[in-house]
Amino acid sequence: MRFLVLPKAVGRARPPVRIFLAFAALALVALAAQRVLSGGLSPAEIEAHYLGAGGGEALPAAALWEEVHAGAFVYGFVLFMLGSLAALCPLSAKARGALVAASFVATMADLFAPFAIVGLGRGGALRVATFVLATVSVAALLAVVAVSFGRGAGHAHGDHEDRRAQAQPDEAGPERAGGMGERRLPSAKQEGSRALPHTHV
Amino acid sequence: MSNRRLDPFRWPALGFAAYLLVQAASAAALFALKLGGGAAGVRAFYLGAPERFTSAKSLAGLLEVAVPHLVAVPLVLFAAIHVVGFARKLSRRVFVALVALSFASAFAATASGFAVRWVSPAFAWLKVLSFAGLEVALVSWAALLLAVFLSRSHPVRRAAAATPVEEIVR
Numbered sequence: 001m002r003f004l005v006l007p008k009a010v011g012r013a014r015p016p017v018r019i020f021l022a023f024a025a026l027a028l029v030a031l032a033a034q035r036v037l038s039g040g041l042s043p044a045e046i047e048a049h050y051l052g053a054g055g056g057e058a059l060p061a062a063a064l065w066e067e068v069h070a071g072a073f074v075y076g077f078v079l080f081m082l083g084s085l086a087a088l089c090p091l092s093a094k095a096r097g098a099l100v101a102a103s104f105v106a107t108m109a110d111l112f113a114p115f116a117i118v119g120l121g122r123g124g125a126l127r128v129a130t131f132v133l134a135t136v137s138v139a140a141l142l143a144v145v146a147v148s149f150g151r152g153a154g155h156a157h158g159d160h161e162d163r164r165a166q167a168q169p170d171e172a173g174p175e176r177a178g179g180m181g182e183r184r185l186p187s188a189k190q191e192g193s194r195a196l197p198h199t200h201v
Numbered sequence: 202m203s204n205r206r207l208d209p210f211r212w213p214a215l216g217f218a219a220y221l222l223v224q225a226a227s228a229a230a231l232f233a234l235k236l237g238g239g240a241a242g243v244r245a246f247y248l249g250a251p252e253r254f255t256s257a258k259s260l261a262g263l264l265e266v267a268v269p270h271l272v273a274v275p276l277v278l279f280a281a282i283h284v285v286g287f288a289r290k291l292s293r294r295v296f297v298a299l300v301a302l303s304f305a306s307a308f309a310a311t312a313s314g315f316a317v318r319w320v321s322p323a324f325a326w327l328k329v330l331s332f333a334g335l336e337v338a339l340v341s342w343a344a345l346l347l348a349v350f351l352s353r354s355h356p357v358r359r360a361a362a363a364t365p366v367e368e369i370v371r
Contacts, residue, residue, distance in 0.1 A: 062234040069227035073273045076220025080280065083213025100212040
């Protein structure tokens with residue numbers, strides 16, 4: 001959060017953000033593959049899973065809630081991270097809000113679709129739709145962030161200020177970065193000179 | 202005084218708050234469905250109940266539930282606390298109390314299952330109380346996130362405004 005609200009520090013946040021995005025992309029692909037391999041694109045297979053194959057018993061409520069419980073953590077955390085990083089991308093606030101809202105609605109629908117299937121006794125196609133929408137919308141959000149953070153410096157908000165601050169570290173004052181009293185994070189150059197006080201002369 | 206730097210994070214934070222509520226609701230549903238919601242149900246769940254043809258939980262079974270929770274719960278709490286702490290919506294005392302309640306409940310809720318199984322059935326009450334504490338904490342953090350990010354401009358406490366965030370969180 002500190003890196004995100006102090007845009008001048010975004011340059012130094014770039015490498016860990018890229019690694020996070022790589023893992024988020026892997027997780028999304030793995031999740032999608034897992035769902036596809038277990039019949040996630042077939043309404044009939046989805047209905048058989050939740051309602052019981054060949055007139056068997058439907059999944060108990062506890063199993064449905066367990067799915068919601070685990071999914072809420074994964075979706076909630078990944079969306080929070082991606083949505084926060086998207087705030088630094090060169091997108092209009094409206095487009096960014098629409099992308100985050102679409103991902104939120106699609107993932108929520110995907111989490112709760114099994115209850116509709118069990119309640120209605122059918123509706124496998126609904127889960128296929130929510131799965132596709134959730135995957136596509138989260139992938140789109142991830143792609144937007146990856147494009148901004150994956151390219152060289154200068155494509156996320158704050159990059160220009162970051163370079164200017166590193167070139168002239170004393171211009172804006174060493175301690176204050178904004179109106180809330182945060183101390184500015186030291187630039188990489190300042191950190192280096194602090195770590196090696198006798199070698200930079 | 203307002204903290205406009207939080208404005209771009211409104212939608213992700215509101216979504217995160219909604220997911221916190223879903224986590225709290227699903228946890229409550231699972232607690233009621235699987236553990237019965239009371240101390241007797243907790244004892245039966247961990248120690249087994251002949252009338253339900255269930256056996257006592259094994260160490261592997263308890264770890265299967267505990268391990269993901271030991272990662273997920275602190276991570277979610279840390280994220281929520283971090284954002285609310287940054288907004289400085291609470292007094293330091295209330296903030297610290299809520300942080301303590303959150304992490305203490307999270308630890309006790311996980312540990313008490315093992316305690317019921319291997320130390321004493323009396324720890325079933327600790328399981329119920331710690332679960333309730335964690336639910337209160339999750340709902341409180343979600344409510345605070347909603348309060349911070351639903352207000353048009355985010356108010357910052359006057360006294361806290363001059364204090365760096367790490368001093369409040371400490």
